[in-house]
Amino acid sequence: MGLDFEKFAGTGLQKAKKMGAEQAELFVVKSRSLEVELKDGRIDEIKQSDSHGVGLRVIKGNRQGFSFSTDFRASALDKMVVQAMENSRYHDEDEDLYFPAGGQVYPQLNLYDPALKQHSLEDKMQLAQETAETAKKWHQQVSRIERSGYEEGEVAMWLANSNGILQHQAGTYCGLFCLALGEKNGEQQSGYGMDSSVSLAALSPTKAGNMAGKRAVQLLGAAPVNSGVMDLVLEPMIAAQILGIISACFSGEAVRKNKSFLADKVGQLVAGTEVTLIDDGCMAQHLASGSFDGEGTATQRTVLVENGMLKQYLYDCLSAKKAGTVSTGNGVRGSYKGTPHVGTTNYYLAAGRYSPEQLISSVEQGIYVTEILGAHTANPVSGDFSFGASGILIEHGALSRPVRGVTIAGNLQQLLQKIHGVGNDLTFYGSHGAPTVRIGQIAVSGI
């Protein structure tokens, strides 16, 4: 699709105005992707795609209208405008609706790696193969590699609105993944390993392979523990997963709609004093970075919680106006097929000062949690959670035997307060990051 976006946007915005839109916005996404999965060194699956589309938002009489299309011809554009205007009639009025103004200062970010295009498929398969070999070598109990793979994508975005915004950005991502199986005395466990980055050179088959190998064998021979209340040490991946559920509570929209347990708590201690949570849409070389958000607002670094104290919520234009503040650049938009909503970008728990070993050694009796099951069943509104958990028992400050078949339960609101001990090993898993975390006194249900 060769697209002169400036011209396309000019025509589209003008058409919308002519049809009666007071404000209009066009959002174009063009992407391609490649994913290859190997089994025993040969291609098991290869998947390639290209996609393009455009979304149109209009505001008329305090009502928003939206439509999308994958067709860029003038006739299709006409139809889109008609549809979006028609659509707006059925929305309820909201006088706080607006699109942001031009003239913003945008962060300068380089999120595009040309190396993706320069390297051959064979080179990329080689990385996936190295990942598999690394995982296999981790331990003799790694019985086989179910699959290993490489994936990449390129996304280009354009956004223009009738208030003077005209922005473009392009980015790349790539990743390695591996599923290893471990076996001991007829019992099997699986271990998933991954690494992802904006640039090819930063991908590490060693990191992804070791992660898969380690996870495939570390739980072999696991058994439940007795029920009780105990301390937990969460692996960075688990900490990032759980903090990810809590991220919904920072949404200014959720707060306004009574859907967040963090409502009305700015300035209060909502977490252990070692907790600093950050959302940063303009981190160099990070997957959820961009110079502008899904509405064209410049991205920024926002400290949500600092030393346990709630500082700030996240906003898009609408939720910001309703709260009497300005957008934090968190109007995220996954695709041209939808409208923006408040969401996180790169969201992480800042590194603390303890090594993971120090955190483990500080626990008399507890579990080092390496896997949770059912994370999506936690309720971010009430904060109630109950996960299936596996990991390694901690006895007298040392890791002893693997554990499975237990549940850990509590309330996320209290869990934040119970974080006592934050590791120095901040690791990102996609757009969420966390270091090892120690949590005091959680209900564990076993036998």
Next chain:
Amino acid sequence: MQKKELKEILNAALSAGADFAEIFIEQKESTVISCEDSKIEKINTGIDYGMGIRVIAGESTSYVHSNDVSLNNGIQMAKLAGTVAQEYRSKATVQEFQMPGASQQPTVVQRPEQVAFDDKIALLKVADAEARALNEAIQQVSVSYSDVTQKVLIANSEGTCVEDERVRVRFACNSIARKADQIQTGFSSMGGTCGFELFEEKSAAQLGRESAKRAMTLLEAVPCPTGKMTVIIGSEAGGTMVHEACGHGLEGDLVQKGLSAYAGKLGQQVASEKITVVDDATIAGKYGSYAYDDEGNPGEKTVLIENGVLVQYMNDLQTARRTGAVCTGNGRRESYREKPLTRMSNTYIAPGNDSVEDMIASVEYGLYVKRMGGGQVNSLNGDYVFDVAEGYLIEHGQITKAVRGATLAGNGPESLRNVEMVGNDLGYAIGTCGKNGQSAPVADAQPTLKIHGLTVGGTGSSQ
């Protein structure tokens, strides 16, 4: 696209020497309306149109998709997908097209596009108002309506050529109740492979009230006690249990990859004799029903476990071909962007002979699960958890107080062996099943079940 053009694309896909080629063209028209804060906040209507081409050469699969559905692009895509067969020299050719007969065609009584937009919006407003009217503690209500009309054209080199249309309607309501520092949510949803007749069974108002009632019940609930106990799962709870505890483990792809706790157990007793498990895409109107799956095979009724004996796995074209087993019409995909996977349709445990009253009366101390939330399974070892959305304690054979924050954790094969009683009722619930990043509409059902030795997770004291 014309048949001649489809053949041209399939020929291009086979030209490098592949065994099998397939075209999947999809046009999905959808309307999503959401109401929150008593306001219609989002209306999203649109058409997603695209094409996916799959080529198989030996054990290698190649998939290419695009939203440019033209003959020229199709041939280019086919050639790109076909390169996977470079060192593979099959002599497969494109066979004459035939449309296999389906055992059922879904009948849509009132097509969603023929319903006025104002009428759709009125449904959301009614549900919102009814939920809020139930109690002043209800502080927020989110209602969502969606309808999807998906037209697919599937053609493969083995001669299958199928055109199919699936119409689905879904309606859901989430109420939030607050009292002091307690916030609880109550969720209720319904959906079907059908049109607006969905609202005949249960009205939007009823659904709204139901979700608000659930939120209120939880507000009064006490933290759930923890530990191993006997659990009765009511039929109203739907079938998350059968879905997680055994459904995924019976999917042919996971079985063949050695990633299922049920692999290698065909013909063996894997559950209590009282347990019969069926996957059935042919039930009229259910959320997981279809006339044809996404590979163009007729949807079927398949008995998976009969009186506790594992008799059949679910299979798609590829898993059936690999083992010489029959294809059970379980090849499904989220959209043209994905290759098909072995997936469930409507999965249920068949009703038994026990009366529900007797079942509850037989429990001295345990948990009654009235409604289940989401769940997850580690299919390799069969460990699963699921969320109890509405649960009550059973004390001395009677249902007593409501509990909140409970989870059931267990092991699929073990739980099915530990089923002591099977009720003579059957209740359905709808769900969106996730697998390898693809979601699919499904329905699950079960009779009331009594299972011993399940781990109940919660924050209350242990018993």
